[in-house]
Structures are given as structure tokens and as C-alpha cells.
Amino acid sequence: MSATEFFTALPVSAALAGFRPLRRTGTEEVDRAAALGRVPAAPVASGAALPGFARSTVDGYAVRAADTYGAGEALPAYFDLVGAVRMGSAPDAAVRPGGAVQIPTGAAIPPGADAVVMVEHTQVTMPGVIEVTRPVAVGGGIVRADEDVAVGAELAPAGRALRAQDLGLLAAAGVTRVEVRARPRVGIISTGDEVVPPDTADLGPGQVRDATASALAALTEEAGGAPSLRGIVPDDAEALAAALAAAVRDCDVVVVSAGSSVGARDETAAAVRALADSRVYCHGLAIKPGKPTLLAECSGVPVVGLPGNPLSALVVFRQVGLPVLRRVGGIALPPAEPTATAAMARAVASAAGRLDVVQVRVRDGVATPLFGASALLSLLTSADGYIVIPEAATGIDEDAQVTVTMYR
Amino acid sequence: MSATEFFTALPVSAALAGFRPLRRTGTEEVDRAAALGRVPAAPVASGAALPGFARSTVDGYAVRAADTYGAGEALPAYFDLVGAVRMGSAPDAAVRPGGAVQIPTGAAIPPGADAVVMVEHTQVTMPGVIEVTRPVAVGGGIVRADEDVAVGAELAPAGRALRAQDLGLLAAAGVTRVEVRARPRVGIISTGDEVVPPDTADLGPGQVRDATASALAALTEEAGGAPSLRGIVPDDAEALAAALAAAVRDCDVVVVSAGSSVGARDETAAAVRALADSRVYCHGLAIKPGKPTLLAECSGVPVVGLPGNPLSALVVFRQVGLPVLRRVGGIALPPAEPTATAAMARAVASAAGRLDVVQVRVRDGVATPLFGASALLSLLTSADGYIVIPEAATGIDEDAQVTVTMYR
Structure with a gap:
């Protein structure tokens, strides 16, 4: 059994490249104020130019640039002050040859002007007359009406x-x-005779609370999905198939955290196969932790079968579940992840062909791998991030520089 | 005026170290399911040990380890199969010398057993009799009752x-x-005679829609705060002082995006000074863009006065506003930011003593700085991230390796 699993395990890179469900969420319209993190379904184009009118970028005087040519400290150019522009108003004076209009930063350039002289390069020696001590080029001190955004240009x-x-x-x-993509609805099914709801106050003998579903729901939220907790199913093939069928009807992605025993691990695959219009893409991934992972499609809905161990389940969901979720939700490029560079406190061995995900603590630029007797959840909560040992590598040397993906 | 501003501009590092308001939000209790991203006000301790009972980490047989010593392929140790443990149930058989109880991964270790032999190291040659072909140490195949979390240990x-x-x-x-910190309520005041609400369909001459408030609200949300949009105040000292006083009463942090003209830039400082129990910490930061930034406290509420230009306002809010917001919200350490390493496409000059924030596009490991005639918002939306030229540096050379903080 374990030998078979080992040899049939698919490399994670092959799974990510090959398992590309076509399912996409529909679109919906949301208020701009509620659109942070939402994914536009199509490029958003601007109906108008921005800022929409030529504006001054400085406090000064709107003039005809040609009138300033040759001006200097020794020989200023003289202008008649013919008016002032107020913020948020139409200019009430036009600029004629030899004329200047006072203008604050951001105000609309008056007709006839093609430049703004900074107030620092002017002097007022007589009421109504401005001395300009430095020439300004055409367009100087001005932002064009379409300089930020042209009509029809892409806003997002x-x-x-x-x-x-x-x-x-x-x-x-x-x-x-x-207009944005609807949030992918992610059905989360927990399985296991020993698993009870997390709000259970007193545990019976041999019982554990469902930790995985809460963490998967949070990861789903972070990635822009809408978690749908589908409850806990006992280790029973028919019950699981029924829960899976219902989830596939309601959701865009379904995640099943399997029981942890050998028999329970195969139940997700059996349940998938029991449904019409289903196919198992792979059963077994070359990843540690997380080998007994299943990728499948049921009626076009991607199904991810996770290991029963919570740590393994969360590691695999990050590596292969979130890319599926983002794809279904219309995200073309994965978001940037926080990373840190660190030196390995000690060597870690890996197997060629297998992706190893190693939880680490990072202190003063040194990454210390965290290992436990078993894969316990506290190892994940005490980690600052993780390193990925690529499939081609057989390990990481002590003192090697590594890139740590940091938890936020 | 600009010379004065320049000489009095405080280094950003000094401002971050020195401006440390004591204000903290209160605490509130939230459901665990709604607690993602919330900040515990005190460490959360565990009321019970986890997993709570000794569990098997393998599928196999619970035994007394001493009974397996010396066992090998050539000379197996023989055990009487005296029962089986089911998942989520109390063990119904105890292990006596020479006895073995079948057990799946995750099930409770039966009384008397101190190790679990993996099924791979056993054979069943006769009904009721197990052959063990490899010894197991005490504790082998077992996770202790408190191995994940001890009673009283910190969960978060x-x-x-x-x-x-x-x-x-x-x-x-x-x-x-x-029990978590309440989200800091961040009052966002926009000012400027030219500024109109973003939902304004048709703009009058010289008017612009308020872009800054929407973006500040989104940054506030991302950082765990609760934005409170306080509307647009005209360039009028009394109106601003009244709006500021009201915001200080209602909020934990107040942000004012100033008008863009020289006169308007000073109005926030004047409004702060007009309030009782207020102090201006600094007016002018050695940062580009964003020099005309104000840091103040009114009745213990931190007030951040931002430049009128939307790009400058957003850059400064990220650099100095978000640290204040997190502090008020009880976040002890800033979260990890996504970064990328890239080579500069061209040199960028800076001034010693000034922090420069340069927007960049990153393609194939090359960071191209984005500059515009003026500081336009489209520059920020087309950037993939930004680089910070530290105060001590006078620029970055072409081809220099830089760390880009990536936008998500």
C-alpha cells in the first residue's frame, strides 16, 4: 500500500500544471466601497479623462511661456496681473500677451495660458505688476487634462x-x-468517527475537535473565497458520497479532510468515483507532508481530498488548494507572498522528486526548521513561515541561504 | 517657506521612533469564526491538554515495547491479538504482557501499552496471533496526551x-x-474647495472627485482598522477645526488629507492648534513624496495630516500612518510584507537624510522606476511595488540589487 502510493505520487509541479479545472464563478456588481480585494471580471475602462482639465502643479502665475523667454534675475520679465483662479472654480480671466493670472496648485489653467511660473520665481514690486525672474517652458507647471488617465484607458x-x-x-x-467575479464558494467537509464539532465543550474518550475546518475556512477567506462548512461526516462511504454530492451541487470548489487511518484515506476517492460525471485526476502527491492528497472533478467542480492530519491538510491546501480556488475565482496571477531571506540553522534532507514544505522559525536572519514527533498543529502556529525544498533538490545544507515564505 | 519646510523636516526614522501615542483601543469578545486577523488583547491559554489522550501515529498494534526487544525478520516476536480500538471510542481492551491490540492512526492508546508497532512490521500467520519483525522503543508510534499543547500553554x-x-x-x-482589541476607528477627513464626493456624476469646472479618502479607507481596512469617512471640508479654518474636533471625539486615529495649495497645507496644523489639549509633534517629514506631513495628538488621539496630492498622501499613510494605526490597535510587530529582489533598470538620485519612496514596475527581475511629470495616482496603480531609498543613501545605482515591497 505505502509502496504503491509512493510510486504513483504525482509531482506537485505536474499537478499544478495539469489540474486546471474550467469552472469559473459568475459575475456580480458590487459597490466600489466594498470592492477591496475583489477581482474585476473584465478590465475597468475610464469614461472620462483625468484630471479632466489642465491643472497647475505649483502655486504661481499662469502665463504664456513665450513671454518669459529671456527673463532672469538681472532682467525680469514684467506681467500685468489680470486676475486670480480659485480652487474648484472656472477661471474668470483669460491670459493675453503680457498678462498673468494668479493660480494655486491644483486649480484650472485659465484660457490663453500655456505654463505656470512658480511663485518662488516671481516678485511683486508694484501692485498689479509681477516680475518673473526665470523663464518657463510651454507646459511647465501644468498637468494635462488627460495626463493621469485618457478616455477609455484601463483603470484596473x-x-x-x-x-x-x-x-x-x-x-x-x-x-x-x-463588475467582479463572485467569491468562490468553498465547501469544506470534515470526516472521521473521532472528529467532533469545535464547540464541543466536553470530549468523549478518543474524540478530537475539528481543527482543520476552521483553519481551511480562514485560508479560504484570506484568498477571497466564501467558506461553506458542511459539517462532519462519519467514516462511512455512503454518508461521504451523499455529503460530497450535496456539496458539489452548492459549491464552486469542494475540500474534504479525510480520516487519518489508512482505510479512511481511500474513502474520498471512493466517494468521488461513486458520483456520476466524476474523474479522479490524481491520488497521491509527491509532497511532504501531504502525500495522500486527491485531486478530482465532479460535474466540473474541483474536489481536493486532503490528508486527515490537520498540519498536512493545511500545508497541502496552501500549495494546491489555493491555486485552484484562485483560478476558479478568476485570479490570473497569484498575489505576492511575504518572504524573508535567512540562513538555515541546520541541514534538512529531502527526497529527489518530492516537494518538501518545512516549517521554520526565523530569528535574526536564521531559519530554524521545526519538527515534531508527529505533525502537530502547534508546530504550524509557532512557525513564522515555511521553506519549500524543490522537487529537484535532495535537501538543504546548513547555512544555506533560503527564501522563507512568511505567515502574515 | 519651502526652505523653512526643508530645514525643519524630521527624518521618518525619528518620527517613527519618537511619535508613539499611548492611545489603545478597548477590548471586545468575538466568535472564533470571525477572529481571522483580529488581535488578541492577552495571550490565549489552553484550558486542557491537546490532543488530550495518548494517540497512535500509525496503523498497527499497541503493545508493551519490552515485548518486542530482540524481534527481527529471522526471529519474530509473537503476540496474542486481544482486541481492537475503534476511532473516537474508549479502548475496550487492555494490553498485558505478550498481548497486542489492533489500532488505527489517531485512536486512543489502550491501557497497558507503551508503544505501537506499525502494521508494515507485522504479519498475521495464524488467526489471533501477530508476528512482530522489528522492535519498537517505548513511546514509539505514540503522540503524548499533552504533546501538541500542555494545560495552560499559549495557544496564541x-x-x-x-x-x-x-x-x-x-x-x-x-x-x-x-478577547481581541477593538478595530481602531480611523476618521478620514478630506479637505479642499475643489474636492467633491466620488459619486458625483458630473464635475463642475475645476472640480475633482475625492480619490484619497477611498484609498485611505481601503488601506485602513487592510491593516485591521475601521474607516469612518468624515466627508469633505472646504478650505476654511473654522470648518476644519470643527470637523477635526468631532472626529477626535469619535475616533481612535484621525487622518486629514490637506488641500494642495500652500495655504491649505498649513490649515491642518492651525486646526490642531485651535483644539484644546493638542500638540503638534512635527510638521514636515524628510520623505519624498510627502514632505508636508503633520503628526499631532489631540486629546490623546493621534492625528496624521497628509499632503493634498493623492499619491503623496497614500505613500505617507503607508509609511507613517499604518504604524500608528497598528500601534493603537495593539499590534506589537508589523506583519510581514511581500517583497521581491530585483535589479534597478536605471539609477535614481536621492538626498541624504531624506527617505525616498520610488514606485516601480517589476518584470523578469528588473525594477523600473516610474516617474511622472506630476505625482499622479495612475503611477501608483500601474506600479507592482515600491523601493525605499534609506535616509543615509544618496541614491541607487543602475543594476543595484534592491528589495521591492510588492503590492498585493
Whole structure:
């Protein structure tokens, strides 16, 4: 059994490249104010140019640039002050040859002007007359009406979660609603005769509370999905098949955390095979921890069968479940993850062809691998992050520089 | 004016070290299921040991280890099969010398046993008799009752936002409610006669929609705060002082995005000074963009006065506003940020003593700095991240390796 599993285990890189369900969530319109982290279904284009009018970038005087040519400290150019522009108002004076209009940063350039002289390069020696002591080029001190965004230009791309600055630009363009992908609904099924709901106050002999479902729900939320906790199913093939069928009907992705015994590990595969229009993509991944992982599709809904051990389940869900979830939710590129560079406190061995995920503590630039007698959840909560030993490597040497993916 | 501003500008490092408001949000109890990203106000201790009973880590047979000593392929040790443990049940048979009880992974170790032999190291040649072909040490194949978590041990520390795995461990321990810091309420005041609400369909001459408030609200949310949009105040000292006083009464942190003209930039300081029990910590930071930044306290509430330009405002809020927000919300250590290492496409100059924040695009390991004629918001939305040129440096050379903080 374990030998068979070992030899049939698929490399994680092959699974990520090959398991590409076509399922996508539908679209929905949301308020811009609620769109942080949501994924536009199509590029958002601007209906108008931004800022929409030529603006001054300095406090000074709007002029015709040609009138300033040759001006200097020794020989200033003289201008008649013919008016002032107020913020948020239409300019009430036009600039004619030899004329200047006072203007604050951000105000609209008056007609006739093609440059703004900074106030620092001017002097007022007589009421109504401005001395300019430095020439300004055409366009100097001005931001064009379409310099931030042209009409029809992309405000935000499709397939990338909206960031704070995107919401700012959408606000500037007056976009009040955004068409986004619906959050992928992720059905989370727990299995195991020993597993009881986490709110169980007093445990019976041999019972454990369901830790995995809560953590999977949180990872789902973080990745932009909507978790749907489907409860705990006993180690019973028919009960699991029924729970799976129901979840597949309701959800965009289904995750099953298996029982931990050898027999229980195979039940997810059996339940998948019991459903119509289903196929098992792989059963067994070359990853440590997490070998007994299943990837399947039921009626086009991706199903991820996770190991029973909570630590293994969470490691595998990060590595192969979240990419599936993001894909279904229309995210084209995975988001950047926090990383740190550190030196390994000691060597860690790995097997060629297997992806090893090693939890580490990072202190003062040194990464200390955390191992336990068994794969316990406290190991994951005390880790600062993890390193991935690639499939081609057979381990990491002591003192080697490694990139640690940091938990937020 | 600009010279004065320059000379009085405080280094950002000095501001971050010196501006440390004592304000903290209160505490509240939330459901574990809603606690992702929330910050425990005190360490969460476990009321019970985990897993709570000694469990098998393998499928096999519970035995007395001493009975296996000397066993080998050539000379197996023989055991009487005296029972089987089921998942989630109390063991119904005890192990006596020479006896073995069948046990699946995760089940409770029966009384009398001190080790579990893996099924792979056994054979059943006669019904009721097990041959063991390899010795097992005391404790082999067993996780202790308190090996994951001891009674009273810390499940989650104070001052660090709860992560997915923390919620898993809290679930395992049966913690249903968590005492956390209340989200800091961040009052966001926009100012400027030219600024109109973002939902304004048609702009009048010289008007711009408020982009900054939407983006600040999103940054606040991402950092665990609760934004409170306080609207747009005209460039009027009394109106701003009144809006500020109201925000200080309601909020834990107040942010004012100033008007962009020279006069407007000073209004936030004047409004702060107009309030009782207020002090200006600094007015002018040695940062580019973002020099005209104000840090103050009014009645113990930190007030951050941002530049009027949206790009500058967002850059400064990330650098100095978010640290204040996290502090007020009880976060002891800033979260890890996504970073990438890249080579600079071209040199960028900076001034010694000034922190420069340069937006960059990253492609194939090369960081290209983005500059515009003016500091436009589209520059921020098209950036993949930013680099920080430290105060001590006078620039970055072409081809230099830099760490880019990536936007998510």
C-alpha cells in the first residue's frame, strides 16, 4: 500500500500544471466601497479623462511661456496681473500677451495660458505688476487634462484583486459600481468517527475537535473565497458520497479532510468515483507532508481530498488548494507572498522528486526548521513561515541561504 | 517657506521612533469564526491538554515495547491479538504482557501499552496471533496526551493578528470566543474647495472627485482598522477645526488629507492648534513624496495630516500612518510584507537624510522606476511595488540589487 502510493505520487509541479479545472464563478456588481480585494471580471475602462482639465502643479502665475523667454534675475520679465483662479472654480480671466493670472496648485489653467511660473520665481514690486525672474517652458507647471488617465484607458485590469490605490483611481473616475467575479464558494467537509464539532465543550474518550475546518475556512477567506462548512461526516462511504454530492451541487470548489487511518484515506476517492460525471485526476502527491492528497472533478467542480492530519491538510491546501480556488475565482496571477531571506540553522534532507514544505522559525536572519514527533498543529502556529525544498533538490545544507515564505 | 519646510523636516526614522501615542483601543469578545486577523488583547491559554489522550501515529498494534526487544525478520516476536480500538471510542481492551491490540492512526492508546508497532512490521500467520519483525522503543508510534499543547500553554500570543492556523488550534482546544482589541476607528477627513464626493456624476469646472479618502479607507481596512469617512471640508479654518474636533471625539486615529495649495497645507496644523489639549509633534517629514506631513495628538488621539496630492498622501499613510494605526490597535510587530529582489533598470538620485519612496514596475527581475511629470495616482496603480531609498543613501545605482515591497 505505502509502496504503491509512493510510486504513483504525482509531482506537485505536474499537478499544478495539469489540474486546471474550467469552472469559473459568475459575475456580480458590487459597490466600489466594498470592492477591496475583489477581482474585476473584465478590465475597468475610464469614461472620462483625468484630471479632466489642465491643472497647475505649483502655486504661481499662469502665463504664456513665450513671454518669459529671456527673463532672469538681472532682467525680469514684467506681467500685468489680470486676475486670480480659485480652487474648484472656472477661471474668470483669460491670459493675453503680457498678462498673468494668479493660480494655486491644483486649480484650472485659465484660457490663453500655456505654463505656470512658480511663485518662488516671481516678485511683486508694484501692485498689479509681477516680475518673473526665470523663464518657463510651454507646459511647465501644468498637468494635462488627460495626463493621469485618457478616455477609455484601463483603470484596473481584469484578474487582479483590487488594491487600495485602484479604489482611489476608480473613485477619481467616478466609478461607483464594479463588475467582479463572485467569491468562490468553498465547501469544506470534515470526516472521521473521532472528529467532533469545535464547540464541543466536553470530549468523549478518543474524540478530537475539528481543527482543520476552521483553519481551511480562514485560508479560504484570506484568498477571497466564501467558506461553506458542511459539517462532519462519519467514516462511512455512503454518508461521504451523499455529503460530497450535496456539496458539489452548492459549491464552486469542494475540500474534504479525510480520516487519518489508512482505510479512511481511500474513502474520498471512493466517494468521488461513486458520483456520476466524476474523474479522479490524481491520488497521491509527491509532497511532504501531504502525500495522500486527491485531486478530482465532479460535474466540473474541483474536489481536493486532503490528508486527515490537520498540519498536512493545511500545508497541502496552501500549495494546491489555493491555486485552484484562485483560478476558479478568476485570479490570473497569484498575489505576492511575504518572504524573508535567512540562513538555515541546520541541514534538512529531502527526497529527489518530492516537494518538501518545512516549517521554520526565523530569528535574526536564521531559519530554524521545526519538527515534531508527529505533525502537530502547534508546530504550524509557532512557525513564522515555511521553506519549500524543490522537487529537484535532495535537501538543504546548513547555512544555506533560503527564501522563507512568511505567515502574515 | 519651502526652505523653512526643508530645514525643519524630521527624518521618518525619528518620527517613527519618537511619535508613539499611548492611545489603545478597548477590548471586545468575538466568535472564533470571525477572529481571522483580529488581535488578541492577552495571550490565549489552553484550558486542557491537546490532543488530550495518548494517540497512535500509525496503523498497527499497541503493545508493551519490552515485548518486542530482540524481534527481527529471522526471529519474530509473537503476540496474542486481544482486541481492537475503534476511532473516537474508549479502548475496550487492555494490553498485558505478550498481548497486542489492533489500532488505527489517531485512536486512543489502550491501557497497558507503551508503544505501537506499525502494521508494515507485522504479519498475521495464524488467526489471533501477530508476528512482530522489528522492535519498537517505548513511546514509539505514540503522540503524548499533552504533546501538541500542555494545560495552560499559549495557544496564541497577544499583539499578533490571528492567522488561519491559530484559528485551527483554538478550535482544537474548544475556544469559542476570543478577547481581541477593538478595530481602531480611523476618521478620514478630506479637505479642499475643489474636492467633491466620488459619486458625483458630473464635475463642475475645476472640480475633482475625492480619490484619497477611498484609498485611505481601503488601506485602513487592510491593516485591521475601521474607516469612518468624515466627508469633505472646504478650505476654511473654522470648518476644519470643527470637523477635526468631532472626529477626535469619535475616533481612535484621525487622518486629514490637506488641500494642495500652500495655504491649505498649513490649515491642518492651525486646526490642531485651535483644539484644546493638542500638540503638534512635527510638521514636515524628510520623505519624498510627502514632505508636508503633520503628526499631532489631540486629546490623546493621534492625528496624521497628509499632503493634498493623492499619491503623496497614500505613500505617507503607508509609511507613517499604518504604524500608528497598528500601534493603537495593539499590534506589537508589523506583519510581514511581500517583497521581491530585483535589479534597478536605471539609477535614481536621492538626498541624504531624506527617505525616498520610488514606485516601480517589476518584470523578469528588473525594477523600473516610474516617474511622472506630476505625482499622479495612475503611477501608483500601474506600479507592482515600491523601493525605499534609506535616509543615509544618496541614491541607487543602475543594476543595484534592491528589495521591492510588492503590492498585493
